[in-house]
């Protein structure tokens with residue numbers, strides 16, 4: 001795992017501004033590229049995307065560049081300011097920024113959800129309701145491309161974060177066509193030093209013929 005990843009939640013919460021300075025100028029995450037390749041493989045045209053926890057804004061900018069409308073959600077005001085300042089003017093009209101937690105944001109119906117290293121920052125007591133709302137807004141034929149921390153991650157003791165077991169991951173994607181679930185479970189580096197990474201990368205699609 002690249003050593004540009006985030007620092008753990010700590011007393012007073014993570015220093016996201018420092019994290020954004022650290023990640024600024026990076027390439028889109030491999031998971032994002034993998035998700036976009038899955039969409040391209042079946043000829044999905046740009047529609048409504050949602051990014052949760054957009055951070056330095058790399059993936060939102062890329063989606064806008066490809067012609068998507070994007071609702072970009074992140075509770076950190078620094079993230080919104082930096083994103084707005086960095087989006088090319090022709091793309092601004094297709095961007096809506098919500099400075100909100102994922103659990104409090106009103107998500108529109110969407111064709112693509114991307115969330116990289118962000119969903120585990122949803123409080124455990126709020127996660128299930130958030131996930132039900134997210135599934136309800138996923139349009140038939142729409143994709144989810146996201147990752148979430150597993151229960152063996154070094155940070156799994158943090159009471160403000162959500163960690164999931166493998167069987168929970170499969171429950172979360174029940175009813176979807178799973179394109180990939182990749183599990184990382186190994187020691188590596190992070191922004192704040194060595195840690196054990198336990199992470200599920202998920203790419204899945206709601207069936208086109210899905211009346212539910």
Ligand SMILES: C[S@@+](CC[C@H](N)C(=O)[O-])C[C@H]1O[C@@H](n2cnc3c(N)ncnc32)[C@H](O)[C@@H]1O
Pocket residue numbers: 006016023029052053054055056073074075076079100101102103115116117118121122123
């Ligand atoms: C580790 S960063 C990931 C940023 C970016 N996606 C990336 O890959 O670099 C996590 C982001 O999630 C945001 N975040 C924290 N709590 C959140 C919540 N409850 N809902 C949505 N986003 C949250 C933070 O502000 C931060 O920008």
